[in-house]
Amino acid sequence: MRDGVLVTGAGGFIGQALVRAGAGGAPHGLADPPSGTACLVHAGRHPSLGTPAWRIEDDVEPRLALACARAGVPFVSLGSRKATTPADAYGYQKAAIEARLRAVPDLRLTVLRLGNVFGFEPGRRSFMGAMLDGLRRDGTIRFDMSPFTRRDFLPVSDAARMILAVAAVAPSGTFPLGSGVALDCGRLALAVIRGFGRGRLVCESPDERDGFVLDPDPLRALGIEPPNGVAILAEAEALGRCLRDQEARSARRQSR
Numbered sequence: 001m002r003d004g005v006l007v008t009g010a011g012g013f014i015g016q017a018l019v020r021a022g023a024g025g026a027p028h029g030l031a032d033p034p035s036g037t038a039c040l041v042h043a044g045r046h047p048s049l050g051t052p053a054w055r056i057e058d059d060v061e062p063r064l065a066l067a068c069a070r071a072g073v074p075f076v077s078l079g080s081r082k083a084t085t086p087a088d089a090y091g092y093q094k095a096a097i098e099a100r101l102r103a104v105p106d107l108r109l110t111v112l113r114l115g116n117v118f119g120f121e122p123g124r125r126s127f128m129g130a131m132l133d134g135l136r137r138d139g140t141i142r143f144d145m146s147p148f149t150r151r152d153f154l155p156v157s158d159a160a161r162m163i164l165a166v167a168a169v170a171p172s173g174t175f176p177l178g179s180g181v182a183l184d185c186g187r188l189a190l191a192v193i194r195g196f197g198r199g200r201l202v203c204e205s206p207d208e209r210d211g212f213v214l215d216p217d218p219l220r221a222l223g224i225e226p227p228n229g230v231a232i233l234a235e236a237e238a239l240g241r242c243l244r245d246q247e248a249r250s251a252r253r254q255s256r
Helices: 013-020 060-071 089-102 127-138 156-169 185-196 229-255
Strands: 005-008 024-026 039-042 075-080 109-114 116-118 140-143 153-155 173-177 200-203
Touching (some): 005 156, 013 024, 013 156, 039 060, 060 075, 060 089, 075 156, 089 109, 109 156, 116 127, 116 156, 127 140, 127 229, 140 185, 153 156, 153 229, 156 173, 185 200, 185 229
Parallel strands (some): 005 024, 005 039, 039 075, 075 109, 116 153, 140 200
């Protein structure tokens, strides 16, 4: 377990990346941090988060934070940039969780508000997951917004590296966690297509919406450097190649 960092929700998308990067893994419903835990990172997500069925009383995160406060263990919450100015149920609920965590007495709390973290995630309901699924299904990535919409994208491997660097110092406070690069969504999609070796991008709306970029300077002040735009596009192209190779292996198995 790297530097005593323990991750709850280790089976999830970001949780798995944190374990691959060296953190110890624990189940979503952990009751108390075990002896030797220097910092706990909660990477879990309640299944009803973002829906009307979600209730904060059912969410494990505040209970984990209370356990950490009792044990004197710093707690890192993986929040969302949508909690900054909530505009949907998910944003309001993440903001409510943050408020509940801040009310825990004696808790050394660090909240990371994540941007658009991506990786090899076909089948996942996410921006990158939809692109990979579209390429696999019919060779088409479909956008419901302009390809010139700019967003802050962060490869999951870089997100894991940065989260572990934060957990090592547990600075307390709220920090944006992104690349600081305002990247055209269309450029990201074309990089994936380039790696896949074929495909097309179809934009069904000219509207530029939900664009955002996060400020990397607060984490830079802690010595944590995000990836640049070149590295982000290279990772997107690599994901396209991964999908191409996966499809090729599947075709070989079917031909036997």
